[in-house]
Amino acid sequence: MTDNKQQSNFIRDIIDSDLESGKNDNRVHTRFPPEPNGYLHIGHAKSICLNFCIAEDYPNGKCNLRFDDTNPVKEEEEYVESIIEDVKWLGFDWEDRLYFASDYFQQLYEYAEQLINAGKAYVDDQSADTIRDTRGTLKELGSNSPYRNRSIEENITLFGKMKAGEFGNGEKVLRAKIDMSHSNLNMRDPVIYRILHADHHHTGNTWCIYPMYDWAHGLEDSIEGITHSICTLEFEDHRPLYDWFLDQLGVYHPQQIEFARLNLNYTIMSKRKLKRLVDEHHVAGWDDPRMPTISGLRRRGYTPESIREFATRIGVAKRDGVIDIALLDHCLRDDLNKRALRVMVVLDPVKVIITNYPEEQVEELDADNNPEDESAGKRKLPFTRELYIERSDFMEDPPKKFFRLGPGREVRLKHAYYITCTNFIKSENGDVTEIHCTYDPATKGGWSDDGRKVRGTLHWVSVQHAVDAEVRLYDHLFNVDNPEADGDDFIQHLNPDSLIINTQAKLEPGLQKARANTNYQFLRNGYFCLDADSAQENIVFNRTVGLRDSWGKKQK
RNA sequence: UGGGGAAUCGUUUAAUUGGCAGGACAGCGGACUCUGACUCCGUCAAUCUAGGUUCAAAUCCUAGUUCCCCAACCA
Numbered sequence: 241m242t243d244n245k246q247q248s249n250f251i252r253d254i255i256d257s258d259l260e261s262g263k264n265d266n267r268v269h270t271r272f273p274p275e276p277n278g279y280l281h282i283g284h285a286k287s288i289c290l291n292f293c294i295a296e297d298y299p300n301g302k303c304n305l306r307f308d309d310t311n312p313v314k315e316e317e318e319y320v321e322s323i324i325e326d327v328k329w330l331g332f333d334w335e336d337r338l339y340f341a342s343d344y345f346q347q348l349y350e351y352a353e354q355l356i357n358a359g360k361a362y363v364d365d366q367s368a369d370t371i372r373d374t375r376g377t378l379k380e381l382g383s384n385s386p387y388r389n390r391s392i393e394e395n396i397t398l399f400g401k402m403k404a405g406e407f408g409n410g411e412k413v414l415r416a417k418i419d420m421s422h423s424n425l426n427m428r429d430p431v432i433y434r435i436l437h438a439d440h441h442h443t444g445n446t447w448c449i450y451p452m453y454d455w456a457h458g459l460e461d462s463i464e465g466i467t468h469s470i471c472t473l474e475f476e477d478h479r480p481l482y483d484w485f486l487d488q489l490g491v492y493h494p495q496q497i498e499f500a501r502l503n504l505n506y507t508i509m510s511k512r513k514l515k516r517l518v519d520e521h522h523v524a525g526w527d528d529p530r531m532p533t534i535s536g537l538r539r540r541g542y543t544p545e546s547i548r549e550f551a552t553r554i555g556v557a558k559r560d561g562v563i564d565i566a567l568l569d570h571c572l573r574d575d576l577n578k579r580a581l582r583v584m585v586v587l588d589p590v591k592v593i594i595t596n597y598p599e600e601q602v603e604e605l606d607a608d609n610n611p612e613d614e615s616a617g618k619r620k621l622p623f624t625r626e627l628y629i630e631r632s633d634f635m636e637d638p639p640k641k642f643f644r645l646g647p648g649r650e651v652r653l654k655h656a657y658y659i660t661c662t663n664f665i666k667s668e669n670g671d672v673t674e675i676h677c678t679y680d681p682a683t684k685g686g687w688s689d690d691g692r693k694v695r696g697t698l699h700w701v702s703v704q705h706a707v708d709a710e711v712r713l714y715d716h717l718f719n720v721d722n723p724e725a726d727g728d729d730f731i732q733h734l735n736p737d738s739l740i741i742n743t744q745a746k747l748e749p750g751l752q753k754a755r756a757n758t759n760y761q762f763l764r765n766g767y768f769c770l771d772a773d774s775a776q777e778n779i780v781f782n783r784t785v786g787l788r789d790s791w792g793k794k795q796k
Numbered sequence: 797u798g799g800g801g802a803a804u805c806g807u808u809u810a811a812u813u814g815g816c817a818g819g820a821c822a823g824c825g826g827a828c829u830c831u832g833a834c835u836c837c838g839u840c841a842a843u844c845u846a847g848g849u850u851c852a853a854a855u856c857c858u859a860g861u862u863c864c865c866c867a868a869c870c871a
Contacts, residue, residue: 559864788833790832
């Protein structure tokens with residue numbers, strides 16, 4: 241299977257066969273139904289891409305964005321806004337189909353009355369504790385509530401009073417009347433409405449009773465005419481309930497299909513645990529570039545294209561596994577390589593003096609902005625007698641395989657000249673402080689026709705033109721591949737080196753005017769972008785991801 | 797001897813539905829290179845186990861093993 245062909249998966253197979261049998265009048269309609277109780281992360285991106293890409297790939301396919309906002313105590317407008325921004329940023333379009341479950345509250349209420357009138361639901365006065373105790377366990381059957389056989393009239397009346405606010409939180413609930421000895425716990429008279437005197441971000445104080453997920457979700461799907469309701473594996477046990485409600489009411493019946501959620505090594509995906517990282521200040525916020533949130537990835541410099549490519553490459557299946565984060569890195573680099581503007585930045589500078597270069601001379605040398613993309617054009621770089629190069633690009637006593645600078649060795653300065661090391665100076669503590677070289681004027685532009693071979697090519701920045709900047713180098717947030725293995729002790733696996741702040745970076749002068757939302761490749765160092773903290777007088781770059789480094793790997 | 801799911805290279809995902817187990821990532825080796833990047837080439841490597849049916853089994857049958865999910869008035 242080639243990269244550009246859409247891989248089939250079991251969900252698309254189901255849709256294909258439904259289309260073939262004419263099941264839904266040839267419609268394909270999915271939805272992404274987030275609860276606005278937190279920020280979206282890369283795991284949600286898998287679901288977003290799955291649902292929206294199906295809509296994009298099938299003729300007349302549609303995908304709704306629907307907020308499943310049935311629990312006002314956990315949900316906030318802030319999350320609604322961030323979710324909308326994130327889905328949009330990923331490049332998806334729900335057209336005019338932005339919905340809220342809370343917009344269906346009246347209809348959901350009437351459906352509940354219908355269920356009561358069918359004798360399939362009752363108001364229960366028992367406490368939450370009692371309901372839990374009488375539900376039974378995995379092996380023991382549950383027992384019926386003493387209120388289970390109230391008359392339809394009484395149930396209708398009491399349900400109306402629940403809605404009217406005549407009871408306090410927890411005093412009563414509405415339960416479906418199914419089977420307290422069902423082998424599936426979800427079918428043991430599940431609660432479908434609870435009393436919550438709480439302001440709702442979308443409906444204000446209009447309601448004081450709120451539907452539970454199981455009651456609301458299938459009906460939301462039904463109301464919107466969803467054909468394939470795709471959710472994660474843990475809802476498999478809920479599918480009998482999903483089907484039961486729809487069957488009892490005799491309404492349009494979408495098909496729920498479950499797939500395995502995304503897990504990534506070296507990261508955590510649980511909203512609760514991510515929130516703890518934020519609350520306990522282990523990271524700077526939800527959009528900290530180390531977070532697996534969409535907003536974190538965006539700030540880090542990930543592109544929507546790379547995330548979408550990742551989503552299609554990981555595929556969709558029912559087996560739950562752990563994806564190697566190296567695949568995400570690969571998708572990122574692959575996309576960035578095509579689009580990133582090449583620039584020269586020295587992260588750990590050491591001074592080079594070209595002893596045979598005129599002291600006051602400045603030459604403007606041509607450099608291409610992106611060898612992968614001719615249209616990116618060229619820029620000028622100032623070359624002078626004193627330059628910075630990377631400290632790791634010089635060795636006092638280099639091994640044979642070291643292609644960079646050392647005493648007597650010749651290397652190429654990218655876009656500039658060949659230089660040969662003639663001498664170096666060390667400080668008292670043994671650090672190299674200055675490297676002396678001569679340049680060959682005949683190699684201007686970085687090339688010689690005489691057949692000379694130079695293995696090493698170094699990046700550099702003119703000392704007098706260099707711009708100072710702060711560069712934030714990120715690594716995995718955790719230093720073990722499965723930080724959640726020990727439950728809540730995941731904090732102990734935080735990688736202390738997940739953020740290294742470098743304040744001595746030297747930028748080529750054009751970067752003084754670096755643009756936001758632009759991906760750069762710092763030559764030989766990795767991909768970087770301007771951080772939100774950056775200011776004119778204090779430039780801050782994030783390292784999005786390093787380049788592959790087969791040399792560095794060999795050194796270990 | 798509660799119920800619901802899932803098992804294919806290290807990881808992930810395919811296999812025209814009973815017909816040569818393929819790809820991607822990772823690893824390793826090499827070529828190329830004005831980025832030790834990119835690109836290209838090569839290479840390593842898998843059907844949970846045991847039986848059975850069949851000319852032929854990842855696929856069908858039987859028995860077993862391992863892993864995941866479920867006991868919120870969360871979603």
